[in-house]
Amino acid sequence: MKRFDFTRAGTPADAIGSAARIIAGGTNLLDLMKLQVETPERLIDINHIGLDRIEPCATDAGEGLRIGALVRNSDLAADQAVRTGWPLLSKAILAGASAQLRNRATTGGNLMQRTRCYYFYDTDAPCNKRQPGSGCAAIGGVNRIHAILGASEHCIATYPGDMAVAMAALDAVVEVEGPDGKRDIPATEFHCLPGDTPQRDNRLEPGELILGVRLPPPLQGKHIYRKIRDRRSYAFALVSVAAVVGMDQGRIGTARLAFGGVAAKPWRVPEVEAMLTKEAPSPELFARAADLVLQDAKGQGDNDFKIPLLRRSLIAVLTDATQENG
Ligand SMILES: Cc1cc2nc3c(=O)[nH]c(=O)nc-3n(C[C@H](O)[C@H](O)[C@H](O)COP(=O)(O)OP(=O)(O)OC[C@H]3O[C@@H](n4cnc5c(N)ncnc54)[C@H](O)[C@@H]3O)c2cc1C
Numbered sequence: 599m600k601r602f603d604f605t606r607a608g609t610p611a612d613a614i615g616s617a618a619r620i621i622a623g624g625t626n627l628l629d630l631m632k633l634q635v636e637t638p639e640r641l642i643d644i645n646h647i648g649l650d651r652i653e654p655c656a657t658d659a660g661e662g663l664r665i666g667a668l669v670r671n672s673d674l675a676a677d678q679a680v681r682t683g684w685p686l687l688s689k690a691i692l693a694g695a696s697a698q699l700r701n702r703a704t705t706g707g708n709l710m711q712r713t714r715c716y717y718f719y720d721t722d723a724p725c726n727k728r729q730p731g732s733g734c735a736a737i738g739g740v741n742r743i744h745a746i747l748g749a750s751e752h753c754i755a756t757y758p759g760d761m762a763v764a765m766a767a768l769d770a771v772v773e774v775e776g777p778d779g780k781r782d783i784p785a786t787e788f789h790c791l792p793g794d795t796p797q798r799d800n801r802l803e804p805g806e807l808i809l810g811v812r813l814p815p816p817l818q819g820k821h822i823y824r825k826i827r828d829r830r831s832y833a834f835a836l837v838s839v840a841a842v843v844g845m846d847q848g849r850i851g852t853a854r855l856a857f858g859g860v861a862a863k864p865w866r867v868p869e870v871e872a873m874l875t876k877e878a879p880s881p882e883l884f885a886r887a888a889d890l891v892l893q894d895a896k897g898q899g900d901n902d903f904k905i906p907l908l909r910r911s912l913i914a915v916l917t918d919a920t921q922e923n924g
């Protein structure tokens with residue numbers, strides 16, 4: 599690890615606009631610094647600036663929930679209001695990392711975690727995300743965990759987190775503040791597709807701080823987070839499906855779906871949700887939904903299996919979610 603200066607912020611204002619790199623739980627940033635994938639000269643610790651509360655808040659749609667950026671993943675997953683009103687979020691968080699990591703990891707840091715592409719972590723390998731213009735070792739290389747949707751010729755990495763997939767399905771909003779003031783970024787737009795700027799992971803501008811996340815009022819229906827991975831803990835999603843599905847007199851009343859492990863951002867397809875809404879559940883309907891989600895899917899060789907895996911996972915989740923009992 600290279601030498602760095604370390605300061606502690608006392609208020610959000612100390613961190614906003616700072617040229618120093620923000621450190622929260624440190625569970626991703628420190629690993630990257632040890633490997634010299636990231637070499638910040640200055641760190642600013644934001645653990646003592648408040649922003650650690652979960653509280654009701656007003657939203658356009660009614661009373662929602664505001665989650666401070668410093669709320670630990672374990673506290674968020676265990677919060678009674680979250681477990682009751684937004685259980686999808688709780689389930690997604692508990693499907694991630696380990697208890698020790700969740701005790702340390704924060705809401706803001708989790709959103710900002712970087713890809714797990716093996717070549718990104720290997721400073722001897724070409725990687726356009728780490729070093730723009732150097733190439734992409736994953737294209738034509740080992741790409742079992744890589745994207746099947748929304749990739750570009752410059753980068754095929756996935757965003758690895760679970761919490762953000764649930765937040766995308768729940769239409770959460772990320773509150774940020776920079777030197778020019780506050781702004782809201784919908785969770786569905788927070789992360790970026792690689793395009794020709796693969797070095798950019800998200801829409802946060804330099805000097806901006808994540809203050810928190812707002813959730814709209816609870817959605818009625820079954821909340822399901824299904825994560826397929828190589829082992830039960832300490833493993834990132836190969837494919838995940840976040841779903842809130844509510845039934846109304848035998849037909850689908852609410853359908854919210856987001857997918858993880860398949861693109862550089864939580865993947866949401868509003869057309870699929872519209873297609874399912876007001877329809878009676880059936881295997882044919884679910885097969886058409888899966889066709890629509892996957893219509894532009896492209897495997898890279900090692901990860902071709904993700905296409906049928908996502909298809910089967912979505913159909914299984916929709917089947918479970920639309921059973922009136924159980
Ligand atoms: C072995 C292992 C397994 C894991 N498995 C999973 C998993 O299955 N699912 C999953 O979702 N995650 C998993 N994780 C990732 C873990 O959840 C993240 O490392 C963690 O959530 C990051 O949060 P942090 O507070 O520690 O962030 P840090 O490491 O402190 O920061 C990460 C990034 O966020 C930035 N940042 C932090 N807070 C803010 C803020 N408020 N505003 C602006 N920028 C900010 C930092 O500058 C840095 O760039 C795993 C991690 C490990 C090590």
Ligand code: SF4
Nearest residue numbers: 715725726734753754
């Ligand atoms: S997929 Fe993206 S992160 Fe991985 S090597 Fe290619 S450019 Fe780098």
